[in-house]
Amino acid sequence: MTLAVRVIPCLDVAAGRVVKGVKFQGLRDAGDPIELARRYFEQGADEITFLDVTATVDNRDTMYDVVRETAEQVFIPLTVGGGVRSVEDVARLLAHGADKIGVNSAAIARPALIDEIAWRFGSQVCVLSLDVTRDESTPSGFVVTTHGGRERTMLDALEWAREAIDRGAGELLVNSIDADGTKQGFDLELTSAMSALATVPVIASGGAGALEHFAPPLRAGADAVLAASVFHTAQLTVGDVKQVLRAEGMMVR
Numbered sequence: 001m002t003l004a005v006r007v008i009p010c011l012d013v014a015a016g017r018v019v020k021g022v023k024f025q026g027l028r029d030a031g032d033p034i035e036l037a038r039r040y041f042e043q044g045a046d047e048i049t050f051l052d053v054t055a056t057v058d059n060r061d062t063m064y065d066v067v068r069e070t071a072e073q074v075f076i077p078l079t080v081g082g083g084v085r086s087v088e089d090v091a092r093l094l095a096h097g098a099d100k101i102g103v104n105s106a107a108i109a110r111p112a113l114i115d116e117i118a119w120r121f122g123s124q125v126c127v128l129s130l131d132v133t134r135d136e137s138t139p140s141g142f143v144v145t146t147h148g149g150r151e152r153t154m155l156d157a158l159e160w161a162r163e164a165i166d167r168g169a170g171e172l173l174v175n176s177i178d179a180d181g182t183k184q185g186f187d188l189e190l191t192s193a194m195s196a197l198a199t200v201p202v203i204a205s206g207g208a209g210a211l212e213h214f215a216p217p218l219r220a221g222a223d224a225v226l227a228a229s230v231f232h233t234a235q236l237t238v239g240d241v242k243q244v245l246r247a248e249g250m251m252v253r
Contacts, residue, residue: 004251006046006224007214007241008203009231011036011070013052013082016063018232031232034069040231041074043238046253048074049173049203049226051102051129052082064096071097079173081129087116094121102129102173105146108153108160111167118168123200128169132157132190133177142190149177157190158197165200172198173226176206181229183209186217195221214241215248 011018011033018031037048050070052063071078080093081102090101101121107113107128117126133152135143142157161172174194176187184207191204201224204217208227217225230236242252 004253005218005222005245006203007044007238007245007252008047008049008224008226009036009040009045009238010049010051010205010226010228012228013050013063013066016066033066034073036232037070037074037078040238041076044242044253045074045076045238046224047077047079049079049102050081050098052080064092067093067098068096079127081127081173086113087120090117090121090125094125100125100127100171102127104129104131107164108144108146108155111163114164114167114169118170123168123170126169127171127173128161128164129173129175130157130161130194131175131177132187140193142193145177149180158193161194162197165198169200171201171203173203173205174222175226179207180205182207183230185209185213186225188216188220191217191222192220211236211240211244215245215250218245218250 013033018033018036040048067080077099079100079102080098084101084103085106093101114126131145131149132142133145134141138156140156140158144153144155144157144160145151146153172194176190179187186204186207195202202222203224203226204222205226208230214225245252
């Protein structure tokens with residue numbers, strides 16, 4: 001775990017609106033991405049993660065205009081993912097204000113994409129986004145999914161994470177499909193396993209539903225915690241989470 005932990009709101013966007021569902025199903029409108037990003041910036045968010053959750057499914061590009069407008073109003077690192085298939089896509093997103101780029105489905109289809117991004121822009125730009133579900137047929141008991149959790153691969157999640165780091169991924173965004181949107185807490189077994197193998201920062205994602213859910217994944221080795229619906233509904237604020245983490249003896253920015 002790094003010295004200072006990070007709290008990262010996530011904006012899952014479809015058709016220009018923030019959406020949220022349970023295990024990526026039953027998506028419902030949660031607001032305007034630019035307004036929400038500004039709110040979280042004002043609350044003290046360390047970063048914003050912006051994921052176009054239907055870009056790969058719809059086989060289209062991420063919405064560059066929304067990325068640009070968001071970047072103009074939030075002055076913290078912005079990670080953007082969804083529909084990224086080439087270094088040209090990465091260059092364009094960076095030009096529109098993104099700081100880091102998340103890759104998932106395209107990197108699984110062509111792992112060399114990770115090498116290319118790291119070589120051209122540096123490892124710090126490349127975030128491997130893993131949508132993981134439990135599957136006892138794999139050595140680790142976890143398998144990677146693609147297309148917003150809709151399609152299951154044969155890739156063992158831990159083996160894929162290790163390969164991606166070797167290829168140049170500078171950060172792992174580890175989202176539990178099983179916990180996503182359930183508000184029952186993070187998958188600590190998954191977080192611990194990923195953190196144990198990773199030589200790069202790990203962001204724990206999926207399952208946040210209460211203030212007491214945020215410290216355990218950080219104790220399990222994660223460097224950051226990411227959440228969506230608890231922030232979108234104003235059930236919790238970024239400040240609330242940071243206050244609890246401070247009370248737990250953790251250093252926050």
